Amino acid sequence: MITHLLFDHDGVLVDTEQWYFEATREALARLGVVMTFDDYKQHLVDGASSWTGAESQGATPADIDGARSWRDDRYQHYLQTCDIDIDGVAEVLSELAQTYQMAVVTTSKRRDFELIHRDRVLLDDMAFVLCREDYLEAKPAAQPYQAALKRFDIRRDQAIVIEDSRRGLAAAEAAGIATVKVHNEFVAFQRAASDYAIPSLGELPDLLRGISRSEGR
Template sequence: MKKYILFDHDGVLVDTESWYYKAGERALADIGFTVDKEQYLRDMSRGLGTWAQARAAGIDEQAISRQRAVRNDYYQEYLRTEAIEIEGVVEALAELSKYVRMAIVTTAKRADFDVIHEKREIRRFMDFVLVREDYKLAKPHPEPYLTGLKRLGAGKEETLVVEDSARGLNSAVAAGINCAVVHNEFTEAQDFSRASYRIETLIELKDIVLEAI
């Protein structure tokens, strides 16, 4: 039986990844640069960000810094105005909370996370949240999930990570923790061959955490 779950956030608990992409795409379009979405997804799976293509095209760091701030504004606009709920998440968390302790380990920045959860119930099921400012090295490095384990006081064998991206999966694998990958159309073409489980919805986690009983 698993006693702990460490959840990724974007694409797992809320449907935000496409809006993050659209915010970056829009910010770069403002300066005449068109993002190749397929290359963006490949870059993201390797831990690279929105700006990899722009740098490769010779856009200077000053311009990238300006457009990063613009992207952040666009993204928060989307977070406040678009429907980002994933059906069944709150109900699944309520059921899982009967059996396991849970926390969130995300690469989201604190400012974005706080906007997302101003009026949502997800946080009340969590022991804690680790955002990007809470650790030094981002996914796919194992540090985020190792930090989560330490904070929980949990053993690797007692814990399950839930992810939707290859970058997050690789972080969990590098930390030595079993990982369940939940279906997300935005990341579905990525390599999930090292996942311990593949699921369609979070309620399926109940069977996984209870399977050893």
Template sequence: MKKYILFDHDGVLVDTEYWYYRAGERALAEIGVRLDLDQYLRDMAHGLGTWHQAKAAGVDEQTIARQRRMRDALYEEYLRTESIAIDGVVDALADLVKVARLAIVTTSRRSDFDLIHSEDAITRFMDFILVRDDYVHAKPHPEPYLTALARFGASPTEALVVEDSARGLRSAVAAGIDCAVVDNAFTATQDFSQATYRIGALRDLKNLILGSS
């Protein structure tokens, strides 16, 4: 049985992926750049992001820095005003914490993470949380998940990663950890052929964990 579950955050525990994209789309639209969704998803799978298309369109670094600040402010506003809860997540975590130790491994900034979880119950189930500030190389590099394994003192075979994106899946695979990909409409077109498991929702994880002994 897997003893440690390492959760991605955005798209797995909270429904924020679209709003991050939307904030970037609005920030780029202000300077006349269209953020193509299909290209954005392809870029994200390789650890690139909003500004890759801007650079390809010839936008200079000073302008990108300004629009990044705008994107961050817009995203924070969405986090305050939009519904980002995923039904069943808290109940699933309450079940899972009885059979495994849990942690979050996210590329979110600490400020965004703290804003999201200022009033919810998700973090109380976690042994620890790793945000973007806690490691050097972001997903799809294996460092985020290797850092989590080291924090637990766990081997890759003892752990399971839960992801919703190809970027996160590649990070888990590179770290040598089995990965369960949970369905998310926003990332549904990405390549998940390397996933160990595919699940419809977090509630499906408990039986998967108990069945892996």
């Protein structure tokens, strides 16, 4: 019986991924490296670093560290100035909180995460949040979701993961947890298997009701 929901963050609860790409693209351009969206997509598929191109063109570790720092600041600028809200998410979470315990499991850095939610209410019903600093191995490793199971003190069959990306779905699968894939146009090119798929988070309550009926809940 599913009693707990584990949510990915970027691309599921907020629309931030395009701005991380844009900040990275601009940072690489400062090093003389052109990165297209097709390049970025391939990096996501391969799990490769976006900075490899800079290294091959002679950028030093210090150059890359400086560009990363600039990228991080630029990304925070976008988080504060761009519309990253996804319609209906707050209402969906409020509804689901009446039935399920919920948490966020994200690869976001905590400083970015806290900036995003400084003036938002999406976390009001979350039991806890696990950010990148809270575990050693990032997605697609199982550790982030294993940590969430341990924090809740539940079995894996009591949870379901809501993700949008192949790496996130792979992490949940590695942890032995059922998955729901939410469509996200920015990463729609990624082919990823999941137990369930929905076009938007707004469809999640109905999906979970159907699962509950099939479980005899």
